[in-house]
Amino acid sequence: MKYNITQKKDIGGTDYLLEVEAPQVAERIRPGNFVVLITVPNGERIPMSVQKAEDGKIAMFVKKLGKTSRALDACGECTTLEAVVGPMGKPVELKKFGNVVFVSDLVCGHAENYLFSQVFSKIEGNHMISMQTFPTKDEIYPEEYLAKGLCDEYYLTTKDGSVGLKGHYLEKLKELLDEGRCDIIFGGGDIPSLHELAKLTRPYEVPTIVTVRQIMVDATGMCGSCRVFVSGEMKLSCIDGPMFDATKLDFEDIISRLGMFKEAEAKAMEWCKQQQECK
Amino acid sequence: MPNIHIPRQEMPKQAPEDRRDNFNEVALGFTAELAQKEAQRCIQCKKPFCIDGCPVEIDIPAFIKFISEGDFEGALKKVREENLLPGICGRVCPQEQQCEIQCVLGKKQEPVAIGRLERFVADWGKQTGFDDEFHIEEKKKSVAVVGSGPASISCAIDLRRFGYQVTLFEALHKAGGVLQYGIPEFRLPKKIVDFEINNLDELGVDVKINTVIGQHVEFDELRGFFDAVFLGTGAGAPLFLNIEGEKLKGLYSANEFLIRTNLMKAYKFPEYDTPIICGNKVGVIGAGNVAMDAARCAVRLGADEVYILYRRTKKQAPARLEELENALEEGVILKELVNPVRVLGTDDGWVRAIELIMMELGEPDSSGRARPIPIENSEFEMELDTVVVALGTKPNRLFLNKVPELETTPWGTIQVDERLKTNMEGVYAGGDAVRGNATVILALGDGRTAARSIHAYLQNGKH
Ligand SMILES: Cc1cc2nc3c(=O)[nH]c(=O)nc-3n(C[C@H](O)[C@H](O)[C@H](O)COP(=O)(O)OP(=O)(O)OC[C@H]3O[C@@H](n4cnc5c(N)ncnc54)[C@H](O)[C@@H]3O)c2cc1C
Ligand SMILES: Cc1cc2nc3c(=O)[nH]c(=O)nc-3n(C[C@H](O)[C@H](O)[C@H](O)COP(=O)(O)OP(=O)(O)OC[C@H]3O[C@@H](n4cnc5c(N)ncnc54)[C@H](O)[C@@H]3O)c2cc1C
Numbered sequence: 001m002k003y004n005i006t007q008k009k010d011i012g013g014t015d016y017l018l019e020v021e022a023p024q025v026a027e028r029i030r031p032g033n034f035v036v037l038i039t040v041p042n043g044e045r046i047p048m049s050v051q052k053a054e055d056g057k058i059a060m061f062v063k064k065l066g067k068t069s070r071a072l073d074a075c076g077e078c079t080t081l082e083a084v085v086g087p088m089g090k091p092v093e094l095k096k097f098g099n100v101v102f103v104s105d106l107v108c109g110h111a112e113n114y115l116f117s118q119v120f121s122k123i124e125g126n127h128m129i130s131m132q133t134f135p136t137k138d139e140i141y142p143e144e145y146l147a148k149g150l151c152d153e154y155y156l157t158t159k160d161g162s163v164g165l166k167g168h169y170l171e172k173l174k175e176l177l178d179e180g181r182c183d184i185i186f187g188g189g190d191i192p193s194l195h196e197l198a199k200l201t202r203p204y205e206v207p208t209i210v211t212v213r214q215i216m217v218d219a220t221g222m223c224g225s226c227r228v229f230v231s232g233e234m235k236l237s238c239i240d241g242p243m244f245d246a247t248k249l250d251f252e253d254i255i256s257r258l259g260m261f262k263e264a265e266a267k268a269m270e271w272c273k274q275q276q277e278c279k
Numbered sequence: 280m281p282n283i284h285i286p287r288q289e290m291p292k293q294a295p296e297d298r299r300d301n302f303n304e305v306a307l308g309f310t311a312e313l314a315q316k317e318a319q320r321c322i323q324c325k326k327p328f329c330i331d332g333c334p335v336e337i338d339i340p341a342f343i344k345f346i347s348e349g350d351f352e353g354a355l356k357k358v359r360e361e362n363l364l365p366g367i368c369g370r371v372c373p374q375e376q377q378c379e380i381q382c383v384l385g386k387k388q389e390p391v392a393i394g395r396l397e398r399f400v401a402d403w404g405k406q407t408g409f410d411d412e413f414h415i416e417e418k419k420k421s422v423a424v425v426g427s428g429p430a431s432i433s434c435a436i437d438l439r440r441f442g443y444q445v446t447l448f449e450a451l452h453k454a455g456g457v458l459q460y461g462i463p464e465f466r467l468p469k470k471i472v473d474f475e476i477n478n479l480d481e482l483g484v485d486v487k488i489n490t491v492i493g494q495h496v497e498f499d500e501l502r503g504f505f506d507a508v509f510l511g512t513g514a515g516a517p518l519f520l521n522i523e524g525e526k527l528k529g530l531y532s533a534n535e536f537l538i539r540t541n542l543m544k545a546y547k548f549p550e551y552d553t554p555i556i557c558g559n560k561v562g563v564i565g566a567g568n569v570a571m572d573a574a575r576c577a578v579r580l581g582a583d584e585v586y587i588l589y590r591r592t593k594k595q596a597p598a599r600l601e602e603l604e605n606a607l608e609e610g611v612i613l614k615e616l617v618n619p620v621r622v623l624g625t626d627d628g629w630v631r632a633i634e635l636i637m638m639e640l641g642e643p644d645s646s647g648r649a650r651p652i653p654i655e656n657s658e659f660e661m662e663l664d665t666v667v668v669a670l671g672t673k674p675n676r677l678f679l680n681k682v683p684e685l686e687t688t689p690w691g692t693i694q695v696d697e698r699l700k701t702n703m704e705g706v707y708a709g710g711d712a713v714r715g716n717a718t719v720i721l722a723l724g725d726g727r728t729a730a731r732s733i734h735a736y737l738q739n740g741k742h
């Protein structure tokens with residue numbers, strides 16, 4: 001069985017939207033889940049966050065990073081994926097928290113931000129606040145892919161101030177924290193930013209739950225590649241996560257091991273270019 | 280006529296210096312001539328102890344007699360009465376601890392090479408297109424089989440033969456369980472595993488890959504949809520050492536090392552996408568089959584020095600003897616009586632060395648093996664750039680976490696009765712999910728037992 005690609009288009013910077021038909025997966029996706037894709041027969045298993053799951057389709061935001069993401073982007077005739085597996089991981093509890101904040105500054109985080117905003121704003125008693133950071137106005141996604149229309153309160157920031165507030169979401173978030181307007185904070189995106197987020201919210205004692213993107217292989221709890229340390233205890237991000245309490249995570253470990261395959265990834269890119277599969 | 284004066288026949292193998300550089304199968308199998316010669320060694324005991332040693336009680340003397348007479352089809356049919364995966368078991372069973380250890384010939388000389396003969400007939404059948412010719416009387420009732428390791432494969436085949444509508448669900452993108460993702464190509468070529476999975480298809484089993492029960496399909500849904508369920512979810516969750524240094528880059532669980540190499544074919548990187556980083560000095564902790572597989576993969580991935588670091592001695596190593604010897608022939612160095620204390624890293628977080636402590640053997644422990652005791656102040660450092668932890672695995676949690684009502688043992692394995700029934704109506708389990716780290720043949724036997732129990736349940740109503 002193959003999975004039909006129904007949409008693939010650039011949405012900003014090096015990010016593109018990928019939409020595939022996967023009815024059984026789509027029906028079950030909840031905030032906190034992710035999916036695993038295999039793009040080609042010899043492909044790796046890559047984890048992806050989901051932006052939207054509707055009408056039997058799931059949409060994702062993919063960054064053109066290395067071999068897999070670039071080759072898929074460049075492949076005009078690729079109309080199917082080999083596998084779409086999921087939902088994987090543990091969904092978060094859907095309930096009334098009060099003021100729910102989602103912060104994001106990178107592709108996967110923006111996808112999660114959309115899905116969380118869509119779901120949490122509909123839960124009675126929640127006030128959904130969404131914050132999204134982009135480097136400059138050129139990288140901002142079209143409005144239909146932002147969480148803007150889905151939440152109750154929205155902040156767009158650019159690092160250079162070309163649109164929206166100037167700076168990173170961390171600065172605006174600090175204001176909300178000082179005003180005591182956050183009951184729970186979810187976050188996704190750049191890992192070092194999530195580390196800063198944890199440092200920021202810790203003194204306020206506001207629950208801060210973030211997506212960890214450790215490198216996965218099987219994503220079914222059998223290899224240990226995705227291990228992270230939560231208050232010193234080993235957890236597997238693919239089955240115990242991928243969302244964890246940011247204030248308890250060992251970020252130095254996460255960041256160090258995320259870079260483990262850098263050299264091999266560069267080699268894969270080279271090869272991909274030689275085969276003229278990547279741009 | 281049996282002839283005990285014939286020596287045990289050696290099976291042709293790739294030479295160690297050749298096979299160090301490739302992932303092709305090491306053991307090449309008997310020729311018909313060698314097989315017949317070896318079969319003639321069997322003295323056809325009136326009371327064959329070898330059968331007692333076989334977990335699924337293959338009629339060993341009978342199938343060997345067929346081989347000695349040149350009736351390979353007769354031999355294969357005999358084996359297949361009890362063992363549906365002889366091509367796999369002939370390659371991976373620890374025969375020296377099972378049937379062959381019981382062989383009477385073994386008292387004075389070497390036992391009959393039962394495993395090699397089993398493999399021979401299976402390969403003969405595959406080459407000649409042998410088919411079991413089975414007539415299936417279709418039944419309406421349906422059974423879900425979760426997982427696709429040997430327990431699930433055998434359970435699915437038998438249930439199908441009873442006539443049930445069988446759907447097999449596998450979480451990964453390739454079916455076969457450990458046979459597919461764990462045991463390397465050079466020991467068990469994947470075309471043999473794929474062949475068995477293909478046979479499932481042909482038998483009419485609906486094989487659904489990429490389907491995680493408990494995530495993609497809820498367990499309650501599954502139970503609602505099928506009349507009975509078999510759980511063969513295995514024990515694939517990695518164990519770590521819980522020592523300092525497990526965060527370092529270059530430290531893998533054996534499962535990660537093997538899944539990258541075998542399932543994801545990292546040895547063909549970058550043609551295949553998944554990479555593996557195997558350094559020049561590799562230390563594998565443990566001395567079971569998994570450790571041997573990891574060490575031998577490391578050799579093939581180009582490591583200069585590969586060490587098995589084991590807290591007991593060669594004699595107690597749980598690996599199949601043949602594989603331990605193959606590993607040593609390939610240049611793997613067995614370091615006995617050492618136990619890891621911590622793994623040491625470079626400033627940028629890569630494995631640099633391991634600190635080991637010397638051990639000595641004391642009185643036997645509950646496993647009957649001599650207990651290793653650390654020798655005080657004997658710690659020393661050994662330089663390594665890759666560490667593979669091969670200490671065994673635990674039951675897969677992914678599924679169990681989702682079904683808290685399913686009774687488990689204190690070790691986390693699924694609790695079953697002698698019919699392999701769990702505490703849930705119509706739900707049966709077997710293989711590593713029930714036994715912890717066991718063997719292919721025990722898993723296979725469980726699959727068959729469970730199929731019989733499920734058949735009885737579906738015929739007679741509630742258990
Ligand atoms: C839970 C989760 C959700 C994710 N969501 C998204 C998303 O919504 N959009 C998106 O673009 N990316 C997402 N990722 C990351 C994505 O899986 C990687 O970017 C992708 O695998 C890169 O593959 P590549 O061949 O293009 O790049 P490569 O050159 O192979 O890798 C580039 C970088 O991506 C990371 N990476 C590589 N392989 C993996 C892997 N198997 N698992 C995790 N990270 C890896 C590493 O940091 C690596 O340095 C997510 C990862 C996780 C764990
Ligand atoms: C590296 C290695 C080498 C070995 N060597 C030998 C040997 O030489 N000889 C020997 O006899 N034994 C050996 N063993 C042990 C042997 O492989 C196992 O005992 C046997 O495979 C167990 O079979 P099983 O059917 O119980 O499960 P497994 O083979 O473990 O298969 C379980 C399957 O279930 C799937 N699964 C789990 N959860 C779900 C879910 N929720 N939904 C769908 N699918 C799911 C898993 O993905 C997996 O594919 C070895 C094991 C390893 C790891």
Ligand code: FES
Nearest residue numbers: 217219223224238
């Ligand atoms: S990815 Fe293998 S255990 Fe999580």
